[in-house]
Structures are given as structure tokens and as C-alpha cells.
Amino acid sequence: MVCRKLAACFALTTGLAVAQPLPEFDERVHEGVASCASSVCHGKTSQAEDSPVWLNEYRFWLRRDYHSRAYKTLETDQSRRIAEKLGLPSATSAKICLDCHADNVASDQRGRRFQISDGVGCEACHGGSQDWLESHAEAGTSHTDNILRGLYPTDQPVARAKLCLSCHLGTQDKFASHEIMGAGHPRLSFDLLTFTANQPAHYTVDDDYLRRGKIVYPATSLMLAGLVLQSQQSLALLNSPLYPGHPVMPELAFYQCHDCHHSMASLRWQPEGQPDPLPPGTVRLNDGPLTVLMTAVDALGWASAKELENGWQRLHQASQTSVAVLQAEAENLVATLEPMVDVALDTRVSADEQRVLRRQLLDAAASGRYRHFTAAELAFLAVESISISLGDEGGFKQSMDNWYETLANEDAFSPQQFAVSARMVRTAL
Numbered sequence: 001m002v003c004r005k006l007a008a009c010f011a012l013t014t015g016l017a018v019a020q021p022l023p024e025f026d027e028r029v030h031e032g033v034a035s036c037a038s039s040v041c042h043g044k045t046s047q048a049e050d051s052p053v054w055l056n057e058y059r060f061w062l063r064r065d066y067h068s069r070a071y072k073t074l075e076t077d078q079s080r081r082i083a084e085k086l087g088l089p090s091a092t093s094a095k096i097c098l099d100c101h102a103d104n105v106a107s108d109q110r111g112r113r114f115q116i117s118d119g120v121g122c123e124a125c126h127g128g129s130q131d132w133l134e135s136h137a138e139a140g141t142s143h144t145d146n147i148l149r150g151l152y153p154t155d156q157p158v159a160r161a162k163l164c165l166s167c168h169l170g171t172q173d174k175f176a177s178h179e180i181m182g183a184g185h186p187r188l189s190f191d192l193l194t195f196t197a198n199q200p201a202h203y204t205v206d207d208d209y210l211r212r213g214k215i216v217y218p219a220t221s222l223m224l225a226g227l228v229l230q231s232q233q234s235l236a237l238l239n240s241p242l243y244p245g246h247p248v249m250p251e252l253a254f255y256q257c258h259d260c261h262h263s264m265a266s267l268r269w270q271p272e273g274q275p276d277p278l279p280p281g282t283v284r285l286n287d288g289p290l291t292v293l294m295t296a297v298d299a300l301g302w303a304s305a306k307e308l309e310n311g312w313q314r315l316h317q318a319s320q321t322s323v324a325v326l327q328a329e330a331e332n333l334v335a336t337l338e339p340m341v342d343v344a345l346d347t348r349v350s351a352d353e354q355r356v357l358r359r360q361l362l363d364a365a366a367s368g369r370y371r372h373f374t375a376a377e378l379a380f381l382a383v384e385s386i387s388i389s390l391g392d393e394g395g396f397k398q399s400m401d402n403w404y405e406t407l408a409n410e411d412a413f414s415p416q417q418f419a420v421s422a423r424m425v426r427t428a429l
């Protein structure tokens with residue numbers, strides 16, 4: 001999976017991407033899933049043979065994609081209880097829930113066939129279709145034409161990550177706060193590459209896809225860019241009004257959940273020899289994506305490795321001083337990360353380099369570096385993704401399955417067992 005003409009793809013599309021607001025803010029009419037779903041459009045019963053796209057995307061979404069159930073989730077007992085604890089009249093009418101569980105655009109942006117109960121429908125990701133619904137199916141219309149008319153560029157990694165993260169991490173406009181978690185909402189996690197695969201895809205990346213000017217990057221580049229963008233967005237949230245939020249306690253959902261939520265009998269000190277900018281007994285910011293990225297950047301010998309590590313140290317130290325100092329360090333780190341998106345996307349990580357990267361992730365895991373669940377799960381996913389990309393995952397599947405078992409229950413997560421299992425994967429490699 002490679003963008004054949006990388007420079008050309010960039011020239012053509014990054015400028016447009018910057019100008020493109022997220023679908024929730026696109027100010028266009030969202031015509032509704034029913035407008036996409038007719039049997040002559042995207043509602044065929046099986047994949048069309050003579051068309052560049054599947055044309056059964058609607059049925060696939062309905063049956064296989066969790067996004068089609070996102071609104072129904074708000075009707076469950078679990079959601080009813082969450083809403084009750086938060087003092088909301090109902091989950092299905094609360095803006096904070098609908099903003100992530102549906103395509104919650106303003107009422108004057110809802111077309112005739114729009115239904116909020118469709119959940120995260122086509123236009124929640126592809127953008128309001130007011131200006132492209134007719135034209136996008138006409139012969140001779142290019143992908144760029146569609147984007148200029150408001151189709152959201154879901155193929156572009158930066159735009160895609162921003163889109164997914166807007167709901168899977170949150171923004172300053174919609175955030176699953178600790179109050180919402182405390183009321184029973186699950187912890188949110190995300191990894192661009194894995195979640196893209198798990199959605200699951202309702203498209204095929206083939207020659208025709210590339211010919212239409214869509215951008216495709218190698219899996220490892222996408223994974224690295226995802227870690228950079230996720231780190232950036234988490235840091236940016238520290239600089240939003242959400243963070244100070246409360247006069248005494250800052251927003252707890254920015255911290256490592258299990259720093260507070262774990263048994264006092266299972267001690268989780270950083271093993272000796274591992275960098276730890278903070279003393280025991282400190283509540284730490286959730287730096288999961290950043291920690292794994294640091295290992296990767298070091299393994300690949302990127303010029304910014306040392307700067308990133310220093311920025312990470314300073315961030316944690318600043319978290320013990322004042323909100324203003326922390327916010328300044330967060331901003332510095334966002335700036336350090338900025339050029340890394342392009343480095344990730346422009347660099348072809350060779351098979352040999354991927355092996356080095358995997359090895360270093362396993363070494364770090366085996367040495368106890370990832371003692372927080374959020375880092376451990378991303379490190380596992382990175383090793384798994386690289387192995388799939390290298391095509392050798394079959395050779396040590398059993399040891400990977402055993403390693404995964406140590407992540408099965410986050411409340412019972414043991415950093416020590418995670419490290420021991422990582423050592424066994426390393427031996428099995």
C-alpha cells in the first residue's frame with residue numbers, strides 16, 4: 001500500500017485538507033443516510049463488479065460497522081443510567097452524547113431524509129453532501145472536484161486522524177470527561193492504524209483507487225503519523241478551557257486512569273534503570289501514545305529523538321508546578337511534534353528498519369518501560385501492526401496471543417506480566 005506519486009499527491013491535496021472543516025462544522029446540509037442508501041447508489045445487496053466502489057457500503061455499514069449502532073447505544077440501560085447520574089433528561093436528547101454518537105448537526109443543516117437515529121452515518125465522516133450528492137456520481141467528476149464541493153478527505157491521513165480522534169479522543173467541544181466516565185462511560189482508546197482496520201473497511205485499495213487520486217500510505221507510516229497526531233491532540237486539549245475546568249481538581253480524564261484506579265497491593269513502580277521524571281505517588285498525565293512514539297523515533301534514528309525525550313521530561317515536571325507552566329510545555333511539545341507528521345508520511349520505513357523498530361519496542365516492553373496500560377496497549381498494537389506489515393506474524397502467533405492476554409482486562413493489568421510476556425515474544429521471534 002503506497003502512494004505512488006507522493007509529492008504529487010501532497011501538492012494536490014494537503015492545501016485542500018487544511019481548508020476542510022470537520023463534517024460536524026461544515027455548514028452544509030447533511031442529506032441523511034437514506035440519500036446514500038438506495039439500491040442504485042450505495043445500497044446494493046452485494047459488491048458491484050463493474051464499479052470502482054463497492055456500492056453496497058450502506059448494507060455493510062448497517063451490518064458490520066459499529067457506527068451504525070452508535071445512536072442505539074444511547075437507548076440502552078447503560079446509557080440511561082449514565083444520563084440519570086449526570087442529571088440529563090435522556091441520553092438520546094443530550095447534546096454531549098449525540099455529538100459523538102450521531103451526526104449531530106444543527107437543525108437547519110438536516111435535510112429531508114436526515115434522521116438523528118442513523119447514528120454515525122455516512123455524512124458524519126464524509127461531510128454534508130448538499131453540494132456533491134448529485135455531482136459525485138456523474139462521469140468525469142474527480143476526487144478533487146468532490147473535495148472542493150465539501151466531501152471530507154477521509155483518505156488523507158491527517159484529515160482522517162483528526163476526524164476519528166474528534167470522537168475517539170475528544171475535542172474541546174465534545175469530551176468524555178471524568179464525570180461522564182464516573183457515570184459509567186467506558187474509557188476511550190484509539191490507534192489510527194488498528195481502528196482503521198477494525199472499522200472495518202468498506203472499500204478496496206486497488207489500482208483503480210490510486211488512479212482516482214486517493215492517497216495511500218504504507219501501514220508503518222500511518223501508524224507513526226497516528227501516534228504523532230494523537231499525542232498532539234491530547235496535548236492541545238491541555239491548552240483548552242477543558243483542562244483547568246474545575247477550581248480545585250483539573251480534568252482527571254487527561255491522567256492515567258489506573259494511577260488512581262488500581263489496587264494498593266499491586267505496586268507499579270517504574271523498574272530501575274527506566275527514565276521516570278516524577279517521584280512515586282504522583283498522578284501522571286496520560287502519555288501512552290507519546291511513550292511509544294519516543295521508542296519508535298529513537299529506533300528509527302529521527303533527528304528529533306532527543307528533543308522529544310527532553311520535551312516529555314519537561315512536560316511531566318511541569319505537571320507538578322502550575323497550569324500555566326504545564327500549558328507552555330504542552331505547547332512546546334506540540335511544536336516539536338509538528339514536523340514529525342510529514343517525516344512519518346514521507347519516510348519509507350524499510351523492512352529492515354521495521355524489524356529494528358519491532359525489536360526495540362519489544363526490548364522496551366520487556367524491560368518494563370510500558371508500565372501504564374495506555375502505553376502497553378499501543379506498544380502491543382505497534383508490534384502486531386509491524387508484523388502484519390512484514391508478513392511474518394504467523395511465525396510467533398502463540399506468543400503474541402499470550403502477550404495480548406495480559407491486556408485483556410485493564411483493571412487487572414500487571415506491568416510485570418506484560419514485560420515477561422514481551423520477553424517471550426522476543427524469544428519466539
Ligand code: HEC
Pocket residue numbers: 066067069070071073099100101102103120124125160163164165166167168194195196197198199200
Ligand atoms: C461522530 C463520531 C465518530 C467519528 C467521527 C468516528 N467514530 Fe468510531 N465510533 C464512534 C462511536 C460513538 C463508537 C461506538 C459505537 C457503539 O458501539 O455504540 C465508535 C466505534 C468505533 C469502532 C469500534 C470500537 C470497538 O470497540 O470495537 C471502531 C473500530 C471505530 N469506531 C473506528 C473509527 C475510525 C477509524 C474513525 C475515523 C475514520 C472513526 N471511528 C470515526 C464515534 C465516531
Ligand code: HEC
Pocket residue numbers: 073074076078079080082083086091094096097098099100101166167168169170171174175176180185186187188189
Ligand atoms: C468524545 C466523544 C464521546 C462522548 C462525548 C460520548 N461518547 Fe459514548 N462512546 C464514544 C466512543 C468512541 C465509544 C466507543 C468506545 C470504544 O469502544 O473504543 C463510546 C461508547 C459508549 C458506550 C459503550 C457502548 C458499548 O457497546 O460498550 C456507551 C453506553 C456510551 N458510549 C454512552 C454515552 C452517553 C450516554 C454519552 C453522553 C453522556 C456519551 N456516550 C458521550 C464516544 C463518546
Ligand code: HEC
Pocket residue numbers: 033036042052053054057058059061067120121122123124125126153154155156160202203204209214
Ligand atoms: C466512521 C467514518 C465513516 C463512515 C461512518 C462511513 N465511511 Fe465511507 N469511508 C471512510 C473512510 C476512512 C474511507 C477510506 C478513505 C477514502 O477512500 O476516502 C471511506 C471510503 C468510502 C468510499 C470510497 C471507496 C473508494 O473506493 O473510493 C465510499 C464510496 C464510502 N466510503 C461510502 C460510505 C457510505 C455510503 C457510508 C454510509 C453508509 C459511509 N461510507 C460511512 C469512513 C467512513
Ligand code: HEC
Pocket residue numbers: 178181182183184185186187252253254255256257258259260261283
Ligand atoms: C486523580 C485520580 C483519578 C484519575 C486519574 C482517574 N480517576 Fe476515576 N475516579 C477517581 C475518584 C476519586 C473517583 C470517585 C470514587 C468514588 O466516588 O467512590 C473516581 C470514579 C471513577 C469511576 C466511578 C467508579 C465508582 O465506583 O463510582 C469510574 C468509572 C472512573 N473513575 C473511571 C476513570 C477513568 C476511565 C479514568 C481515566 C480516563 C479515571 N477514572 C481517572 C479518581 C481518579
